[in-house]
Amino acid sequence: MKKAAKIFLKLASVFFFLLSIILCVTSLERALLPYNSEGRYFDPQVNVVWDEGSVFVYGFLAAVFFLVSILVLFLQKYIKVEK
Numbered sequence: 740m741k742k743a744a745k746i747f748l749k750l751a752s753v754f755f756f757l758l759s760i761i762l763c764v765t766s767l768e769r770a771l772l773p774y775n776s777e778g779r780y781f782d783p784q785v786n787v788v789w790d791e792g793s794v795f796v797y798g799f800l801a802a803v804f805f806l807v808s809i810l811v812l813f814l815q816k817y818i819k820v821e822k
Contacts, residue, residue, distance in 0.1 A: 741818050744815075744818055745815045745818050748811050748812075748814060748815035748818070749812070749815055751808075751811050752808045752809075752811040752812040752815070753808075754808075755804045755805075755807045755808035755811060756804075756805065756808040758804045759800075759801045759802070759803075759804035759805035759808060760801075762797050762798075762800050762801035762804065763797075763798070763801040763805075765797050766794055766797035766798040766801055769789060769793055769794045769797060770794045772789055774789075774791045778790060778791035778792065779791070
């Protein structure tokens with residue numbers, strides 16, 4: 740049973756790490772957009788207005804999910820597998 744828990748925690752760690760990478764890339768892409776003086780950018784291809792405040796939110800979530808992935812990875816190391 741503990742072996743299954745370790746595998747699950749490893750998979751969860753990989754999931755959170757990949758999620759943090761995706762959010763980090765999204766944050767960097769949004770940071771490079773040419774915002775106007777009101778902090779907005781209109782994308783005419785998809786008819787969406789991006790707000791400059793979303794850069795902070797994406798970056799914050801990327802950091803949180805990265806820390807969660809590290810925490811889960813260390814947590815699975817403390818589970819002892821019985822043979």
